[in-house]
Amino acid sequence: xxxxxxxxxxxxxxxxxxxxxxxxxxxxxxxxxxxxxxxxxxxxxxxxxxxxxxxxxxxxxxxxxxxxxxxxxxxxxxxxxxxxxxxxxxxxxxxxxxxxxxxxxxxxxxxxxxxxxxxxxxxxxxxxxxxxxxxxxxxxxxxxxxxxxxxxxxxxxxxxxxxxxxxxxxxxxxxxxxxxxxxxxxxxxxxxxxxxxxxxxxxxxxxxxxxxxxxxxxxxxxxxxxxxxxxxxxxxxxxxxxxxxxxxxxxxxxxxxxxxxxxxxxxxxxxxxxxxxxxxxxxxxxxxxxxxxxxxx
Amino acid sequence: xxxxxxxxxxxxxxxxxxxxxxxxxxxxxxxxxxxxxxxxxxxxxxxxxxxxxxxxxxxxxxxxxxxxxxxxxxxxxxxxxxxxxxxxxxxxxxxxxxxxxxxxxxxxxxxxxxxxxxxxxxxxxxxxxxxxxxxxxxxxxxxxxxxxxxxxxxxxxxxxxxxxxxxxxxxxxxxxxxxxxxxxxxxxxxxxxxxxxxxxxxxxxxxxxxxxxxxxxxxxxxxxxxxxxxxxxxxxxxxxxxxxxxxxxxxxxxxxxxxxxxxxxxxxxxxxxxxxxxxxxxxxxxxxxxxxxxxxxxxxxxxxxxxxxxxxxxxxxxxxxxxxxxxxxxxxxxxxxxxxxxxxxxxxxxxxxxxxxxxxxxxxxxxxxxxxxxxxxxxxxxxxxxxxxxxxxxxxxxxx
Numbered sequence: 001x002x003x004x005x006x007x008x009x010x011x012x013x014x015x016x017x018x019x020x021x022x023x024x025x026x027x028x029x030x031x032x033x034x035x036x037x038x039x040x041x042x043x044x045x046x047x048x049x050x051x052x053x054x055x056x057x058x059x060x061x062x063x064x065x066x067x068x069x070x071x072x073x074x075x076x077x078x079x080x081x082x083x084x085x086x087x088x089x090x091x092x093x094x095x096x097x098x099x100x101x102x103x104x105x106x107x108x109x110x111x112x113x114x115x116x117x118x119x120x121x122x123x124x125x126x127x128x129x130x131x132x133x134x135x136x137x138x139x140x141x142x143x144x145x146x147x148x149x150x151x152x153x154x155x156x157x158x159x160x161x162x163x164x165x166x167x168x169x170x171x172x173x174x175x176x177x178x179x180x181x182x183x184x185x186x187x188x189x190x191x192x193x194x195x196x197x198x199x200x201x202x203x204x205x206x207x208x209x210x211x212x213x214x215x216x217x218x219x220x221x222x223x224x225x226x227x228x229x230x231x232x233x234x235x236x237x238x239x240x241x242x243x244x245x246x247x248x249x250x251x252x253x254x255x256x257x258x259x260x261x262x263x264x265x266x267x268x269x270x271x272x273x274x275x276x277x278x279x280x281x282x283x284x285x286x287x288x289x290x291x292x293x294x295x296x297x
Numbered sequence: 298x299x300x301x302x303x304x305x306x307x308x309x310x311x312x313x314x315x316x317x318x319x320x321x322x323x324x325x326x327x328x329x330x331x332x333x334x335x336x337x338x339x340x341x342x343x344x345x346x347x348x349x350x351x352x353x354x355x356x357x358x359x360x361x362x363x364x365x366x367x368x369x370x371x372x373x374x375x376x377x378x379x380x381x382x383x384x385x386x387x388x389x390x391x392x393x394x395x396x397x398x399x400x401x402x403x404x405x406x407x408x409x410x411x412x413x414x415x416x417x418x419x420x421x422x423x424x425x426x427x428x429x430x431x432x433x434x435x436x437x438x439x440x441x442x443x444x445x446x447x448x449x450x451x452x453x454x455x456x457x458x459x460x461x462x463x464x465x466x467x468x469x470x471x472x473x474x475x476x477x478x479x480x481x482x483x484x485x486x487x488x489x490x491x492x493x494x495x496x497x498x499x500x501x502x503x504x505x506x507x508x509x510x511x512x513x514x515x516x517x518x519x520x521x522x523x524x525x526x527x528x529x530x531x532x533x534x535x536x537x538x539x540x541x542x543x544x545x546x547x548x549x550x551x552x553x554x555x556x557x558x559x560x561x562x563x564x565x566x567x568x569x570x571x572x573x574x575x576x577x578x579x580x581x582x583x584x585x586x587x588x589x590x591x592x593x594x595x596x597x598x599x600x601x602x603x604x605x606x607x608x609x610x611x612x613x614x615x616x617x618x619x620x621x622x623x624x625x626x627x628x629x630x631x632x633x634x635x636x637x638x639x640x641x642x643x644x645x646x647x648x649x650x651x652x653x654x655x656x657x658x659x660x661x662x663x664x665x666x667x668x669x670x671x672x673x674x675x676x677x678x679x680x681x682x683x684x685x686x687x688x689x690x691x692x693x694x695x696x697x
Contacts, residue, residue: 115635130635139488145431146419163419166412168352169430175488177634180349181412183342207340208412269635272488 066221068160071199074152079277080215081155082131082226083238083247083259086283089114089127090234090291098231099213104203109180111213112228116292125290126283129236131228132157132178132213133268136275140170140179149210155242155277156215160199161206170210175272179212215239225250242277318520318669322662329659332652333409341412344652348645351630355649356410358623359657361479362508363403363664364437365501365622369509370396371444371472373539378447378456378465388535390451391677392513395668396472397448399512400441402664409656429485433478440471452675476501483629490566492629500553507546508618511611514539516668518608533602540607544595547614551588554621561628570632573644579620587617623649 041053091114099111117128134157140149141157148163149170161182171179182205197204200217216226224230229237230250238254240247245256259265263281270276336344347354374392377385408414417434425431447468450461477498484497494500514536561571574580591610600606631644649657671677 143428143430145425145428145434146416147423147425148416148419163416163423164413165416165419166414167430168412169428169482171349171352172630173486173488175634177350181341181352183345184340206413210412 066198066200066218068162068199071158071160071217072150072152074154074156075217075221076153077243078154079242080134080220081240081242081247081256082134082215082278083240083256083265083281084129084278085236085238085263085281086126086128087281087286088234088236089129089283090288091116091127092233094231094233095129095228095237098227102216102227103201104205105211106184109211111178111180111211113178124283126286127290129228130176130178130268131278132215133176133274133276133278134215136277137273139173139175139272139274143169143173145169154217156217158199158214158217159202159210159212161202161209161211162197162199164206164209166208166210168210175269175274176276179210182207182209182211315669319666322665322669325655325658325662326666329655329662332655333405333659336409336652337414344650346647346650346653348647350645351627351647353626353630354647355623355653356406356656358619358626359406359660360403360410361626362619362622363399363406363660364479365476365505366508366512367396367399367403367444368440368472368476368502368505369507370399370513371440371468371509372506373509373513375465375469375472378462379469384535384538386456387678388513388517389456390448391517392509393444393448393451394671394675394677395513395516395664396509397441397444398664398667398671400437400444401667402660404437404441405663406656406660409659429478429482433475433482436471436475436478440468440475443468443471473502476505483625486629488634489629489632490564491561491570491632494557496553496557500557503546503550503553504618504621507543507550507614510539510543510546511614511618514543514607515611515615516665518604518611520668520672522604536607537602540595540601540610543610543614544592544601547588547592547595551584551592554584554588567628567632569644570628573631574624574628577624579624583617583620583624586613587620588614591617 093114095112096110096114099105100107100109103111105111112129112131115128115130116125118125134155136155138149138151138157141151144150145167146163146165148160148165149157150160151157166181168181171177171181184207197206198218200214200221202211202214205211216224219226225239225248226237229239232249235249235251238247238249238259240253240256242256247254247256247259259281260279264284265279265281267276267279332344341347345354345356370392373385374389374396376382377389408417411417420431420434424435443464447461447464450456450458450464455461480498480501483492484494486492517536558571558575561567562575564571591613594600594606594610594613597606601610627647631646633643633645
């Protein structure tokens with residue numbers, strides 16, 4: 001009994017000492033680092049429901065992307081697929097805007113593009129959203145000399161811009177022309193949080209490297225859908241797991257295999273043998289007529 | 298003795314020419330350096346006319362031009378160091394040195410073109426052995442090391458030792474392997490039919506030789522016309538022989554180019570791009586002024602044997618080849634990759650920006666200034682047995 005008390009006292013002493021040292025260390029660090037307030041306040045909602053003003057310097061945005069090595073592993077036992085229903089797309093471009101906003105892309109850079117497609121002169125045109133196809137046999141991964149582009153176990157193809165040399169061979173080799181080069185050397189926007197780079201978020205983009213649609217793996221890790229899926233007002237884009245045989249556009253969940261069989265699902269330029277993870281449902285039985293101009297739904 | 302002889306040769310006039318040479322290319326060098334610094338600090342945007350649709354432009358063409366020229370020069374030096382053709386012994390050292398200079402010129406252009414050149418360290422840390430691009434970098438890197446070693450052996454007078462011969466053979470191996478891989482970088486791109494060709498590596502090797510022959514002849518004649526006037530009668534014999542080789546190589550290249558174009562025009566997948574190519578002025582310049590015209594100059598003996606004939610022919614060949622390198626890159630990029638996308642069903646056009654031309658000039662200035670320094674300080678001409686070699690000794694060219 002006495003021995004137990006002694007042990008507890010020793011533990012508490014050690015605990016207090018450690019806490020005191022940590023507090024002193026933090027304080028000393030603050031003093032010696034000479035950090036000054038930015039002079040710019042931001043308004044935040046406290047846990048008590050009050051609106052408080054704090055200096056911008058003290059606002060920390062949590063790091064939301066996996067590290068470079070974690071990013072390469074992928075989410076176990078998953079194989080992600082996307083299904084795009086061409087009969088529903090009316091070029092609202094919300095997917096493009098949602099993606100641009102989330103990935104901090106300039107207006108001229110689009111990781112998902114919506115093209116006006118016409119298979120032949122006789123057939124009717126239709127809108128064709130084109131993200132990265134996250135191919136099963138990606139040409140970009142094969143040609144990258146430094147393994148900056150890689151394919152994960154869950155089927156997602158990512159780029160580690162910290163490693164990319166900017167040779168652009170992947171852009172030459174990609175059959176779908178979905179990659180874009182970061183031509184500009186952008187100064188970090190002061191209004192934006194200064195997150196460290198992660199291949200899973202692709203932000204902040206490294207100048208002189210290549211970028212592309214990444215299926216938003218940071219959101220998938222949290223059990224959420226990619227930005228383009230949730231931004232689309234028409235429910236055009238479905239996303240899901242091939243192994244679970246289920247895809248969802250956020251409002252309805254469907255069997256992947258049924259969709260492919262019943263709606264004539266196909267993959268774009270399949271003859272290249274790249275085995276894309278993005279499938280299309282043909283633009284048949286359209287829900288509205290084709291209009292040339294952009295429709296702001 | 299040599300020094301004294303040099304002093305006598307360097308008349309006041311020649312010194313002025315040397316100053317003009319250094320000033321002209323020095324200005325290009327400084328302008329290029331400033332441009333490169335600007336690109337590294339501010340990025341490629343606004344400097345290069347390359348886009349996401351046409352990611353490879355003039356700097357890549359410049360790189361290909363110079364590294365293939367380097368390989369061609371090594372082929373010529375190998376005629377003496379590997380195939381033991383004595384006739385070429387006096388120019389072996391010069392060829393090796395020029396090949397080194399051309400490699401530096403090519404690498405500079407490539408490094409400026411790369412988005413993040415400092416990440417080149419990952420070539421060693423995380424290599425992708427399945428990538429042709431990795432093999433190209435590795436082979437050209439090793440090739441340059443062997444070239445420098447070979448030059449060092451020649452510089453200390455070791456032409457005929459076993460080590461020197463072995464070094465020559467290994468260097469030749471890399472001089473063949475590297476451009477072949479470079480050709481495969483284009484030739485294996487399945488998704489761009491205008492690039493796709495199993496003959497691309499062979500075409501690169503052939504045009505490498507053509508480029509090397511023309512470059513050796515042009516620089517040698519121009520430099521010595523302006524700066525040093527010591528092309529001996531014996532050297533004239535070598536250059537007459539090189540002119541014959543040039544004629545032969547141009548002939549084979551015309552054959553290759555014609556069939557490459559006919560094949561491209563006949564293939565439904567590539568015919569729009571090749572039609573666009575054939576109807577463009579650069580293509581006509583490349584074929585008629587860069588190949589056909591110099592071919593006729595070089596098959597007429599009375600023109601072939603004159604300095605003016607050689608200079609004009611090699612100048613036109615090099616100009617044509619330079620245009621050809623850019624066209625080779627463009628033909629696979631101007632045609633839209635994805636058919637059916639109506640707004641993308643048009644050809645994308647590209648013309649290099651002023652800055653891209655400056656980078657090409659920067660690369661050229663590096664080559665020419667290094668060469669001038671080599672001529673002046675590294676005794677590229679000196680060879681102990683040169684005077685004893687006659688054309689008949691070569692056993693290669695009997696009629697002269």
